[in-house]
Amino acid sequence: MSDTQTVLETSAKLLEDKIRARTARVGIVGLGYVGLPLAVEFAKAGYTVTGIDVSAEKIRSVNAGESYIGDIDSATLAGLVNSGKLRATTDFSAVLELDTINICVPTPLRKTKDPDMSFIVSACQEIAAHFHPGTLVILESTTYPGTTNEVVLPMLEKSGLEVGKDFFLCFSPERVDPGNPKFQTNNIPKVVGGVTESCTAIGRLFYSQALQTVVPVSSTQVAEMVKLLENTFRMINIGLVNEIAMMCDRIGINEWEVIDAAARRMCRPSTMTPW
Numbered sequence: 001m002s003d004t005q006t007v008l009e010t011s012a013k014l015l016e017d018k019i020r021a022r023t024a025r026v027g028i029v030g031l032g033y034v035g036l037p038l039a040v041e042f043a044k045a046g047y048t049v050t051g052i053d054v055s056a057e058k059i060r061s062v063n064a065g066e067s068y069i070g071d072i073d074s075a076t077l078a079g080l081v082n083s084g085k086l087r088a089t090t091d092f093s094a095v096l097e098l099d100t101i102n103i104c105v106p107t108p109l110r111k112t113k114d115p116d117m118s119f120i121v122s123a124c125q126e127i128a129a130h131f132h133p134g135t136l137v138i139l140e141s142t143t144y145p146g147t148t149n150e151v152v153l154p155m156l157e158k159s160g161l162e163v164g165k166d167f168f169l170c171f172s173p174e175r176v177d178p179g180n181p182k183f184q185t186n187n188i189p190k191v192v193g194g195v196t197e198s199c200t201a202i203g204r205l206f207y208s209q210a211l212q213t214v215v216p217v218s219s220t221q222v223a224e225m226v227k228l229l230e231n232t233f234r235m236i237n238i239g240l241v242n243e244i245a246m247m248c249d250r251i252g253i254n255e256w257e258v259i260d261a262a263a264r265r266m267c268r269p270s271t272m273t274p275w
Helices: 003-021 035-044 056-063 074-082 092-097 118-129 147-157 197-208 220-251 255-266
Strands: 025-029 048-052 086-089 100-103 135-139 167-171 190-194 214-217
Touching: 003 197, 025 035, 025 092, 025 118, 035 048, 035 074, 035 086, 048 092, 056 074, 056 086, 074 086, 092 118, 100 118, 118 147, 135 147, 135 197, 147 167, 147 220, 167 197, 167 220, 190 197, 190 220, 197 214, 214 220, 220 255
Parallel strands: 025 048, 025 100, 048 086, 100 135, 135 167, 190 214
Antiparallel strands: 167 190
């Protein structure tokens, strides 16, 4: 076995052992409707979780056990904070202590209809400033196929560390459906694709500790395209139903009666959602 193979297997195994033992220190960058529920799930699974956000108000609320996310109960959040399993900070130097980092920052559309990448770039710059070997980084922000390899990877490689050897990088599309009582963070299947096979394997292992179902794919680009397909599928269906609703209104029939009857033929109840 070559020295390179030995280093690769050692780095991966050390991180895998920490993840399995639940001693890995988990970091979540961005504590919005995606990041906070994810932080809560890993804290509930027994990990020590640090949430990082630029909003001082969010940090204050989390550390006070006060939830600002509808899907997160304040009592649950307060219990995790009081037990020491979850804390929040605006200080990115916390990255020095972390073994895994999920980037869950927003990517709003610009006036030109392209995604605003500034939040991802800013988060990666802060992470890179405190980056260290043996870290798993997973981008969850909705973006275009190629972002992980073309934007995030070069920023992290400036540290001189090698992906798949010294650190591990994946993309996993957020699939949160806020307010849905049936499908939430812990039971929506989690897609993950890594820059290398070892990255995918570690990403899969990580998510499987706190979430019910993990779906590995062959690359970050495939994982990114999954999100694009899901959003496009939903947009087209919403547009279609809106058109049908307007037709129903014009001819004086109830669109919900039409939808309910059609659903009994077109798909089973278990396939009514995109998950």
